Amino acid sequence: MSFLVNLLVGLLFGIGLVVSGMSNPAKVLNFLDPFGPWDPSLAFVMGGAVVVALVGYRLVLKRKRPLMDSVFHLPTRKDLDRRLFAGAAIFGIGWGLGGLCPGPALTALGLTAPGVLTFLPAMFVGLMLARSATGIESWRGG
């Protein structure tokens, strides 16, 4: 049941990525290039997603518990540590090099472009390395 819910929710997420144009790395790279052929679309994707999630989260988190679990699993950390800055900066460099982040990369898997088929295994190696560097407890799903 949980598998099915996740499948449908993931499908919706992926359709959103495709409809928004974010499954095309060129659109991401052009967003990151205001001195070149700038394409501001990505700001509209994030804007649309955040507005819906901001309102939706408020409604959902008023409930005592989610529909299929006993508690909400929310990140609790508030501190700004060096890992957060370093991780985000490293992520941003990789994002700027390939125009891919995890969602669009997984969405593009079935289209089997050589660039994606190279990117994805490397991404999993990177995740694995980060996990062995930081310890498993830091992984709560974010």
Add this chain to the structure above:
Amino acid sequence: MTEFTPFASLAGGALIGLSVVLLMAFEGRIAGISGIAARLLPPYIGRPVLPALGFVAGLVLAPFAVMAVTGASLRQDISANLPLMALAGLLVGFGAGLGGGCTSGHGVCGISRLSLRSVVATITFMLAGFATVFVTRHMVGL
């Protein structure tokens, strides 16, 4: 050159937002794709792999669902520089792992929860992305 698509991007973004809210409503979890991807990796103690597998399967199916409905193939411009894409993937995976999230986890879910860590991470990876594209396109000419 990519076309600026404000309406499609806003609509796609809204679908992503809806997906993020649904995952919270059903499972009580943040829809962070790097975290979901990491749950596919061993060890699996205390972290059920099946829901993550479902979510990723949904992402992978998404472009085919869209193509089946629209009848059009998807435009995808991905760098064929495979060493570059391998490096990009490695950095994206490692950075997302170290920083505890990516464009979805920090950029959409975290900002929608008004998490300071996520706002800071998003600004950091955006700036790193802008800087990287500036260097690769306008200084190195990659």
